[in-house]
Amino acid sequence: MDTILETKDLCRYYGADPQLVKAVDHVSIRIEQGEFVTVVGKSGSGKSTLLHLLGGLDYPTSGEILMEGRNIAAYGREEMAAYRRRKIGFVFQAYNLIPSLNVWENVVLPIGLDGRKADEAYVEEILCAIGMEKKKRSLPNTLSGGQQQRCAIARALAAKPAIILADEPTGNLDSRTGDEVMSLLKTTAKKYGQTLVVITHNEEIAQTADRTLTIEDGKVVV
Amino acid sequence: MRMISLLAKSRLRHYRSRTALTMSAVFLASLMLQGIFVSALGVLDANKQMIQEGDWHVRLSGLTWEQMEMLRGHLEVETLTFTVTAGEVEYGRLNGYLTWSENVRDDRTDSVRAADAPDSEDTGVSSFVEGRLPRTADEISGPADFFERLGAEAEIGAQVTVPFRANGADGLGRIQERTFTICGLEPSIDVEELGIAETRVAYGAEVSEAFVREILPEQEILYTASVRLCGEEESGYEEMVERIKALAETLGVSKDDMFINESYLYMTLTPPMDAIMVVAFLALLVVVFSMMIIYSIYYVNIISDIQEIGRLKMLGASDRQIRVLFLREGSFTSLIAVPAGILAGTLIPCFALPSILDWVMQYNVISGAELDRPDMFSAPLTLFAAAVMFLAVFLALRKPVRIAAEVSPVTAVRFEETGGTKKNRRGFSQMSTGRLCLANLSRSRRRTLVTLMAMGLSFSLFMGMAGVLSSITPQDMADRKLNGAQFRIALDYEIVDRVYPENSLNHVQMQRLLGKDTVSQIEAMDGVEQVRKIGFMLARVEDAPEGNDLYYDGDTARVGWFRKDQMELFGEDLYLGDPDYDKMAAENGVILMGGEYMYQRAELPIGSTVHLTFYDGNREIPFTGKIMACADYGDAPDGQFLITEDTFRRLNVETDPTTSLFVDLKGSKLEPGYERRYEEIKEKLSALVGQQERLYLVSLDEELYISDMSVAVIRYPCYALLALIVFISLFSMINTMAVSITARKRELGMLQAVGLSQRQLVRMLSGEGIFYAVGALAIAFTVGNGLGLRLFRWAEENGFMSVSAYHYPFAETAALCAVMLVIQLVIVLVVKKNVKKESLTDRIRSGE
Structure with missing residues (x-):
């Protein structure tokens, strides 16, 4: 398998001595194309910071993040925004849909922001796959938590990104809905050949992954 | 709590x-x-x-000494001052009077007096820079520059020779000279600083009682008394007017000699x-x-x-x-x-x-x-x-x-602010920054509308008022006085002067001072495009109503004429009748001017015959005409009666009826060298006018200077008020924008997480600002300009500040657009700063 994402000596520190917080500390990992990786760890261990760094939401203090061989840590703000649009699909715990846009608009938004036209047939297909084809025109506040998260998954898939990064995607859902969403995420990622990195506290989810990375105090221990 | x-x-x-x-x-x-x-x-x-001009209630003129004595002892009188205008100064273009004033009676308490009229000119106590009022016949006091213009030294004790005409019971007497010693100096009027002609200043110089008694026999001394009645505080306006009329009647003073200080009474006794x-x-x-x-x-x-x-x-x-x-x-x-x-x-x-x-x-x-x-x-x-x-x-x-x-x-x-109870949204099949911006504006239509209307209406008010204010231009006011020309040369005359008939208009017109020679002299000046004439004749109105105040001396009227192409000038000013030029020319038709006021009093109904006798120098030309219409004074040529140019020609007058010449210059004032040419011509015209005592010159720059002041007094306070209203309304937009940014902090972070770049974010947020700006400006330029036109029409109809032509407020439009542009730039800067202040991850987390 080809390596799609790799970090080398990645560090993200906050503050200064004596209150220096090492959120991510010399992390070197590799994620292969099409792999399903889960990241586990206690609260405050640095899971989300690592995910934010991988997704280009934040800049590292030092180290490299190589996406298909290119170091995104050296990107400017505009380049970084383009990177997020084209290469990354985010799924957050709090769904983070845009309240003023309907389901369809939320899904095609990253493509529109990239100045491209959405492949409508493909979007329709995704919406069918996640069972939201009848809710295209609904506004987010009229949807249940599970429906909102499914919509967020569709948005993450629509731009055909290289990697989907999900930060506790089932954290706000009951266990049955959570299972549904997780299985949907896995099957769609597989179907569209995307790499999936999921942060989770859920042991069951971690067990279904190809590989699990455990983080403690900012360091990958396994 | x-x-x-x-x-x-x-x-x-x-x-x-x-x-x-x-x-x-x-x-x-x-x-x-x-x-x-x-x-x-x-x-x-x-x-x-x-x-x-004082806190007096009535001014009674033409009083004899006996009447003055009656007033002095009258129970109703609280204060009494008098002035005798002993003579008029006759010295070139100097406009001056010799007066004797005295404060006869003041029954008010000292404190009331001090509070009411601390510097009242009418008490006869002038404000002196130096010296005092005259006591002997050869003493005089007045403004320093008055004496300087008479060629004397303006200092106490200096001698000044004053040529004057005594003001007797039958009008002005013969010119005589008198040498006085200056005993008091009043503040000068700085003509140069004001930038206006000296002829516009009227000087008043004080002389003594002894002098007045010397030049005028007792029976010819006519007093003008300024009277204040008792009990002003307890009376209403109507009551005071009645009491004043009763007083005048007791004294035997005619209505014509009674001038009620209505403005003061009105101001004091009625709410304004x-x-x-x-x-x-x-x-x-x-x-x-x-x-x-x-x-x-x-x-x-x-x-x-x-x-x-x-x-x-x-x-x-x-x-x-x-x-x-x-x-x-x-x-x-x-x-x-x-x-x-x-x-x-x-x-x-x-x-x-x-x-x-x-x-x-x-x-x-x-x-x-x-x-x-x-x-x-x-x-x-x-x-x-x-x-x-x-x-x-x-x-x-x-x-x-x-x-x-x-x-x-x-x-x-x-x-979550999505537009109330809405469940669905039609939306767009493809997204872009612009559509994202529209989606945000429509999420709370009411909020958007409230902000837009608050701004739009205040901008409309600004543009509406600007429509009127920009139409009040010094240029228009000056143009109205100068008929659109750059200079006006006018005759200096009296309508009727009994002692010196040569001063009367019909005699001055005999001199043909504004005739062909003068016109061709002006036309020959380099840079003069054309010279236009206006004028009128004087005519005696036969069978004028007894004791009327419509005509000079009860029977002398101004008669003007108009060309066929000037018919349209009457326009909406026509009060009665529908005059036809040819019919008027054929039947000696006459238009009675002065509208309803004149029509009610002149006893000349439509279709009636009017007998006029024109004064053509020493000749008299009888004329019988037919009243065919009545019109208000407006843009039509001057005259209380107007006849057609054809009718006027048939009168074969020998004098030159021109009263004013309007001089138009070639080219526009924007052309290089125009100002130099203007000054050169002004100099030449001044020289031309200087040769003739009976001519005077009015120039555009002078008129503009004077008009400028009256316009500024109205315009700037109004603009200050409007600017504040616009300023406050901008707060509404800034607040909406600020709330829109802070309330959507997480949402904006989210948008950035899915790939919205900083440039796109700024573009999206400033797009919202542009929407408000363009929307408010669109309302302002439609509703506001419509309001402006309506207000202009109202101002035009009511003669407000002589507005006559609508000027689109270009400068104000540009100013409003510029303000909006600056605000947009500020918004972009603030948004950029705001975006940079907080990290993307913090923003995404802020709502969790």
Whole structure:
């Protein structure tokens, strides 16, 4: 398998001595194309910071993040925004849909922001796959938590990104809905050949992954 | 409730920028309201000072010594001063009078006297720079420059020879000369500083009783008495007028010799309704607009606070407590902003207005009077202004507060601003930054509409007023006086002068001073394009009604004429009849001018015959005409009667009827060298006019200078007020934008997470600003300009500031656009700063 994402000596520190917080500390990992990786760890261990760094939401203090061989840590703000649009699909715990846009608009938004036209047939297909084809025109506040998260998954898939990064995607859902969403995420990622990195506290989810990375105090221990 | 107050205070502190914005809006609105009241009081007081040439009630002229004695002992009289205009100065173009004034009686207490007329010119006590009033026949006092212009040294003890005509019972007498010793000097009028011709200044010099008795026999001394009756405070306007009339009747003074100081009586005894209406209108405007803007600010703020309100309600806050919370916030804001605004609104006009009035008064050449510091403060009005502002804030808060109180806790906590109860949205199949921006604007249509209307209406008001204000131009006012020309050369004449008939117009016209020679001389000047003439003849109106005041000396009228192509000038001024030029020319048709007033009094109905006898120098030309129409004075040629040019030609007059020549220059004033040419021609015309004592020159630059002042007095205060209204309305947009950014902090972070670049973010947010700006400007340029046109028409019909041509307010339009552009740039800068201030990950987390 080809390596799609790799970090080398990645560090993200906050503050200064004596209150220096090492959120991510010399992390070197590799994620292969099409792999399903889960990241586990206690609260405050640095899971989300690592995910934010991988997704280009934040800049590292030092180290490299190589996406298909290119170091995104050296990107400017505009380049970084383009990177997020084209290469990354985010799924957050709090769904983070845009309240003023309907389901369809939320899904095609990253493509529109990239100045491209959405492949409508493909979007329709995704919406069918996640069972939201009848809710295209609904506004987010009229949807249940599970429906909102499914919509967020569709948005993450629509731009055909290289990697989907999900930060506790089932954290706000009951266990049955959570299972549904997780299985949907896995099957769609597989179907569209995307790499999936999921942060989770859920042991069951971690067990279904190809590989699990455990983080403690900012360091990958396994 | 103590907890609620604490919470209100902490919220005000927490949302510091929003508090500052609301406070500024309330502060500015209070400032405007109080500013209007204070300025209005000041202007009214100044007007009172300007209008009242004294606090006398009636001026009785042509009184004999016996009548004066009756007045002196009359029970009704409180104060009595008199003036005898002993003679008119005859020295080239110098305009001057010799007067003897005396303060005869004053029954008022000293304090009232001092308060009422500290510097009254009519008491006969002039304000001297040096010296005193004349006591002997050969003493004189007056302004220093009056003596200088007579060729004398302006100093006490110097000799001055004054040529004058004594003012007897039968009009002016023969010219005589007298040498006086200067005993008092009054302040000079600086003609050069004012930039106007010397001929416009009227000087008054004081002489003694002895001198008057020397030049005029006792029976020819005619006194003009200024009288104040007792009990002004207890009387109404009507009652005072009746008492004045009764007094005049007792003395045997005719109506023509009685001049009631109506402006003073009106000012003192009746509430100034017109001024009150204007002030009330402006105040109402300020209050309504302020309320609208304060409402929009609070509305937007409360919508963004809905989740917080939900949390409070979940913790047990009742509807009433929520209402009280927001009202407390409003009260705390107003308790600081209203008094501060009222204070600033009192202080600014108090300092600025006297300087403005002084500036205006230096042009008040005729009276040369100086204003006292106007009385501008009124405690009840100040309290009223404060109360109105508190009430305005309360009313503006009512609805947003009700919305806040009525919201259910569950809805509030879950609240996401998507446009109320809407479940679906049609949306777009493809997305872009522009569409994202539109989606945000439409998520709360009401908020968008409230902001847009608040801005749009205040901008419309600005443009509407600008439509009128830009049409009040010094150029138009000057053009009206100069008929659009650059210079006017006019005859200096008396309509009728019995002692020196050569001064009378018909005799002056015999000299043909503005005839072909003069015209060709002017036309030959390099740079002159054309010379236009206007004029009229004098004619005796046979069978004029007895004792009328319509004509000079009871029977002499001005008769003008018009060409066929000038028929349209009558336009809407026609009061009665539908004149046809050819018919008028064939049947000696006459148009009676002066509209309804003249028609009711002249006893010349349509179709009646009028007998006129034209004065053509020493000749008399009889004429019989037929009244065919009656029209108001307007754009038509001058004259109380108008005949056709064909009819006029048939009179075969021998004199030159021209009374004025209008000189137009070639080219536009923008051309290089125009100014030099203008000055050269002005010099030549001055030289030409200088050769003839009976001609005088009026130039455009002089007229512009004078008009400029009158325009500025109206225009700048209005613009200051409008600018403040626009300024406050911008607060509404800034607040909406600020709320839109802060309330969507997480959402904006989210958008950035899915790939919205910083440039796109700035573009999206400034797009919202552009929407408000363009929308408000569109409203302003449609509604506002429509309002401007209507206001202009109203001003034109009512003769407000001589507006005659609509000038589109280009400068104001550009200014408004420029302000909006600057605001947009500021928004972009603020957004950029705001975006950079917080990291993307912090923003995404902020809502969790």
